[in-house]
Each structure stands twice: as C-alpha cells, then as structure tokens.
Amino acid sequence: MKNHLLLCLLILFLLSETGIAGNKASYILNGTKMVDSRGNVINAHGGGFLKQGKYYYWIGENRRNGVFVSCYRSSDLINWEFRGDLLTKNSHPQLDKANIERPKIIYNSTTRQFVMWMHYEYGGDYSFARAAVAVSPDLEKPFRFIKSFRPLGNMSRDCTLYKDTDGTAYFFSSARENYDMIQYELTDDYLDIRTQIATLWPGGHREAPALFKRGNYYFIITSGCTGWAPNQAKYAFSTKITGPWSDLKDIGDKTTYKSQPTFVLPLDGNKTFSYIYVGDRWDGENYYNSTYVFLPLVFVNDSTPVLKWAPAISPNPKSGKIKLKNIIDK
Numbered sequence: 001m002k003n004h005l006l007l008c009l010l011i012l013f014l015l016s017e018t019g020i021a022g023n024k025a026s027y028i029l030n031g032t033k034m035v036d037s038r039g040n041v042i043n044a045h046g047g048g049f050l051k052q053g054k055y056y057y058w059i060g061e062n063r064r065n066g067v068f069v070s071c072y073r074s075s076d077l078i079n080w081e082f083r084g085d086l087l088t089k090n091s092h093p094q095l096d097k098a099n100i101e102r103p104k105i106i107y108n109s110t111t112r113q114f115v116m117w118m119h120y121e122y123g124g125d126y127s128f129a130r131a132a133v134a135v136s137p138d139l140e141k142p143f144r145f146i147k148s149f150r151p152l153g154n155m156s157r158d159c160t161l162y163k164d165t166d167g168t169a170y171f172f173s174s175a176r177e178n179y180d181m182i183q184y185e186l187t188d189d190y191l192d193i194r195t196q197i198a199t200l201w202p203g204g205h206r207e208a209p210a211l212f213k214r215g216n217y218y219f220i221i222t223s224g225c226t227g228w229a230p231n232q233a234k235y236a237f238s239t240k241i242t243g244p245w246s247d248l249k250d251i252g253d254k255t256t257y258k259s260q261p262t263f264v265l266p267l268d269g270n271k272t273f274s275y276i277y278v279g280d281r282w283d284g285e286n287y288y289n290s291t292y293v294f295l296p297l298v299f300v301n302d303s304t305p306v307l308k309w310a311p312a313i314s315p316n317p318k319s320g321k322i323k324l325k326n327i328i329d330k
C-alpha cells in the first residue's frame with residue numbers, strides 16, 4: 001500500500017516536471033516543439049496574437065500540405081487548441097505557388113472584419129517582396145485573400161501590424177532589399193496604405209519588427225538581417241507612434257537566445273501588466289524543426305526593457321504574472 005502511494009507520488013512529480021500533469025501543460029518549455037490539444041506540433045511561426053473574449057488567438061505560418069496560415073486558441077497561453085486553417089493554396093489563384101511569412105491580424109470594429117497583413121512571395125525566392133491583405137468576419141474561419149502589392153511601390157518583406165489605442169493602424173515592413181524599415185499608416189478599413197509615416201533607421205538593415213506600447217512609451221523590437229541565423233535584437237522607443245524613434249539599443253544576448261522576434265504579447269492582468277517576447281528559434285536547414293521562445297520582458301525604467309533567458313515560463317493571464325521555471329537549459 002505504502003509502495004503504491006510512493007509510486008503515485010513519483011508519477012505525479014514526474015508529470016509535473018514535464019509540465020503535463022492532468023493532461024494539461026503548466027508551462028511553456030522554450031526551444032522545444034510545442035504541441036496542441038490533439039498532440040500535433042503547433043505550426044504558427046512568424047506569428048501574432050490577438051485577445052478575443054476569454055481566449056488568446058495565435059495565428060502564424062503553417063507551411064505544411066498547402067496550408068499557409070493556421071489559427072490556435074488558448075485561455076491560459078500554455079495549452080493551445082487548433083481552430084482552423086485561415087489561408088491555403090486554394091484560397092486564391094495568387095496563392096497556388098506562394099510563400100507566406102509573418103501573418104499578423106487586427107480587428108476593425110467599424111467594418112467588423114479581422115484584417116490580416118503578411119509578407120507575400122510567389123515561387124521559390126524572395127524577389128516579389130510584396131505585402132498581402134486578407135479579411136474575414138470570423139477569426140476561426142478561412143480568410144478571403146484580397147490582393148498582394150508593393151506598398152506605395154516599395155519592396156516589402158518582414159512586416160508587422162500595430163493597432164493603436166485610438167484605432168489607427170500601422171504597417172511596418174522591411175524595404176529596399178531590407179536596408180530600410182518603413183512605417184505606413186493604414187486607411188480606416190485597414191485594407192490599404194493611407195500614407196508613409198517614416199523610413200526608420202535608413203540603411204540600418206532591420207527585419208522581424210514587433211511593436212508594443214507600455215505606459216506612455218511605444219517600443220519596436222527588430223532583428224538584424226542574417227537569413228535564418230539568429231542575431232542580436234535591438235529596440236527603440238518613442239512617446240509618439242509617429243516617432244521620432246530613439247536610436248537602436250541591444251536587447252537580449254548576441255543571438256537573442258537563438259531566436260528572432262515575431263511578437264510582443266501584452267498581459268493585462270488584474271494584479272499587474274506584463275509583456276511576453278515571442279520569438280522563432282528557426283532551424284533554417286530544416287524549417288520544420290524550428291521551435292519557439294517565450295520570454296518575459298522586464299523594465300528597469302519606463303524606456304528600458306530587458307530580455308533575460310528562462311528555460312520555461314508559466315504565464316498567468318488572469319493575474320498578469322509570469323513565473324519563471326528553472327528547468328534544464330535548452
């Protein structure tokens with residue numbers, strides 16, 4: 001009897017150490033393949049997050065079996081449920097041989113449409129250098145692909161979307177063979193470019209932009225341009241979304257903990273606000289071995305974020321607190 005009890009306790013301990021006690025994970029183990037509630041690998045690289053009601057949605061690159069963009073949802077940010085494929089090669093004739101990267105979605109409360117912007121390529125290389133737009137009234141259902149184009153004639157590769165508190169939306173993308181990062185304001189329906197706001201750090205060679213706001217400060221985190229290989233991420237801040245932005249400063253270590261930024265996820269909890277850096281740990285040789293990195297961004301003062309490594313994290317969206325788990329370094 002005593003032995004049985006000890007065995008049960010041992011099994012419970014082992015399950016909690018792997019984070020899957022009670023069939024539910026209790027933390028995100030960084031640099032590993034995350035799986036959804038069906039046990040399938042989560043395909044959502046270069047992705048973005050969106051909170052709708054009690055769920056967080058994670059939308060990103062799939063790249064398997066003719067699927068470009070897939071959608072997952074979670075109420076705890078740890079256990080994810082697959083909800084559907086949003087764009088596939090059958091969604092539009094322009095997608096039959098496309099390569100879609102870094103899809104991001106925001107909601108337009110006037111048109112009641114979810115609007116997706118992404119990096120669009122056709123064929124095997126990166127020479128098209130276009131943005132593309134798709135819409136859907138339902139975040140979990142297939143999107144309608146509207147168009148691909150070069151914003152105001154500019155090349156457009158790595159990109160992100162940012163919806164400000166007043167509802168104005170902005171698109172940031174790497175232009176001029178990735179030499180420049182251009183910031184555009186979108187039209188009210190979010191389907192087009194209204195104007196070019198600025199060319200950020202001309203000649204600075206930045207990609208993988210991720211925007212967020214904390215207090216009175218806007219932040220943009222970007223990577224350098226080294227293909228699939230990780231490099232030192234940098235951040236800039238501004239008190240206005242339209243700039244001027246500060247100079248770029250290093251964040252994280254020399255390889256951003258072997259990751260490239262894709263999004264900063266704000267947790268608006270009842271105890272505190274916190275911010276999770278989400279990056280892709282690419283395996284360029286074998287894209288499908290790529291993994292994810294979720295790390296807390298902490299602030300030493302209003303304009304200085306710090307990114308430290310943690311092998312695993314346990315976010316609590318209700319309180320806004322993030323626990324760090326000290327598990328073997330990956």
Ligand code: DGJ
Binds near residue numbers: 046158207
């Ligand atoms: C870096 C980009 O950030 C990725 O999205 C992808 O385009 C790779 N380059 C391709 O080399």
